[in-house]
Amino acid sequence: xxxxxxxxxxxxxxxxxxxxxxxxxxxxxxxxxxxxxxxxxxxxxxxxxxxxxxxxxxxxxxxxxxxxxxxxxxxxxxxxxxxxxxxxxxxxxxxxxxxxxxxxxxxxxxxxxxxxxxxxxxxxxxxxxxxxxxxxxxxxxxxxxxxxxxxxxxxxxxxxxxxxxxxxxxxxxxxxxxxxxxxxxxxxxxxxxxxxxxxxxxxxxxxxxxxxxxxxxxxxx
Numbered sequence: 001x002x003x004x005x006x007x008x009x010x011x012x013x014x015x016x017x018x019x020x021x022x023x024x025x026x027x028x029x030x031x032x033x034x035x036x037x038x039x040x041x042x043x044x045x046x047x048x049x050x051x052x053x054x055x056x057x058x059x060x061x062x063x064x065x066x067x068x069x070x071x072x073x074x075x076x077x078x079x080x081x082x083x084x085x086x087x088x089x090x091x092x093x094x095x096x097x098x099x100x101x102x103x104x105x106x107x108x109x110x111x112x113x114x115x116x117x118x119x120x121x122x123x124x125x126x127x128x129x130x131x132x133x134x135x136x137x138x139x140x141x142x143x144x145x146x147x148x149x150x151x152x153x154x155x156x157x158x159x160x161x162x163x164x165x166x167x168x169x170x171x172x173x174x175x176x177x178x179x180x181x182x183x184x185x186x187x188x189x190x191x192x193x194x195x196x197x198x199x200x201x202x203x204x205x206x207x208x209x210x211x212x213x214x215x216x217x218x219x220x221x
Contacts, residue, residue, distance in 0.1 A: 002139065005030075007124040007217065008131035011144035012190060013094065013178045014151030016201050016209065017126035020144060022075075023210045024217075025124045033117055034077060035127035035134070036097065038070050038110050040088035041079045043096030053099045065109045091159070091166060091174050098181045101128070107187060128182050131193035140217050141196035144209075148175050150202045 007024065009017050018034055025032035042065075046053060051064050071078045076085055087093070100106050114134050117123055125134065131141035152172035159166055166174075182190040192198060197216055201209050 003122075004119075005122050005140070006118045006135045006138040007140040007142070008135045008138040008193075008196075009124065009126040009142045009144055009213075010128060010131050010190070010193070010196065011126075012146075012151065012175075012182065014155050014175055015144045015146045016154070016206070017144050019206055020201075020209050020213060021124050021126040023206065024213055027210070027214055028122075028124075028217075030122040030124060031072075031117070033072065033114060033123050033125045035110070035114055035125050035130065037077045037088060038113070039097040039101045039106070039127075040093050041070055041077060041084055042068070042106055042110070043098075043100040044084065044088050044093050045079060046100055047093075047096050053096075053103065055103060055105060061103070061105055065105060068109075070110075070113065091155075091164075091171070094174070094178065098178055102181075102185045102187055104187060128190040129188040131196050132191060133188045136193075140220060141193050142213055142216065143192040143196040143198045145198065145200055146202045148172065148179065151175050 009021050011017050018036065021034075022032050045051070045064070045068065049064065051061055055061065069080050076083045077088070078084070111134050114125060118125070118135050118138075127134070131138055131143070149172065152168060152175045155175065156166070156168045156171045159171065199209065199212055199216075
């Protein structure tokens with residue numbers, strides 16, 4: 001395997017991308033870059049600071065992006081020096097992430113950061129357009145998916161454990177709406193890269209999926 005290599009994992013919300021990417025990163029001793037969390041952090045900050053979710057001539061959005069710092073450390077995502085792991089993992093912020101990811105200036109800022117990481121070191125990134133846009137020349141590309149019902153069930157259980165009151169039906173509707181938003185947005189919509197290998201996680205446990213992805217990567221070396 002090359003000294004520096006990139007693994008791109010794309011797929012819809014709730015397919016298990018982050019969980020699988022973290023495990024694969026640990027198995028290969030490389031850095032995991034949670035790009036979805038980066039968009040969640042931006043969406044959270046825009047909502048918190050009252051920044052309109054639109055490109056504007058006043059330059060307010062650009063000023064916010066220019067003054068924003070996002071980093072990863074010990075499994076934490078750090079926004080402007082503050083750990084924001086919990087506050088960005090809500091259904092509301094999930095929708096905000098989808099909205100802000102459609103803004104060209106937001107995507108340009110974060111893609112620049114992400115590509116820089118991929119040039120300096122071996123990484124695994126997960127998101128919606130890693131293999132089709134961010135790291136088009138990634139050595140390994142995986143498209144991770146699962147049925148909407150299974151993804152909603154996973155998310156519903158997570159929310160129950162956190163004491164959230166959303167119903168399964170509401171979570172399923174959120175998942176379907178997020179899929180629609182991600183797949184139909186004008187800028188870099190969610191889709192499977194031509195050279196990506198699809199892995200359906202429906203009905204499969206984490207360890208089984210991790211082994212499948214590792215087998216694919218090692219088989220393509």
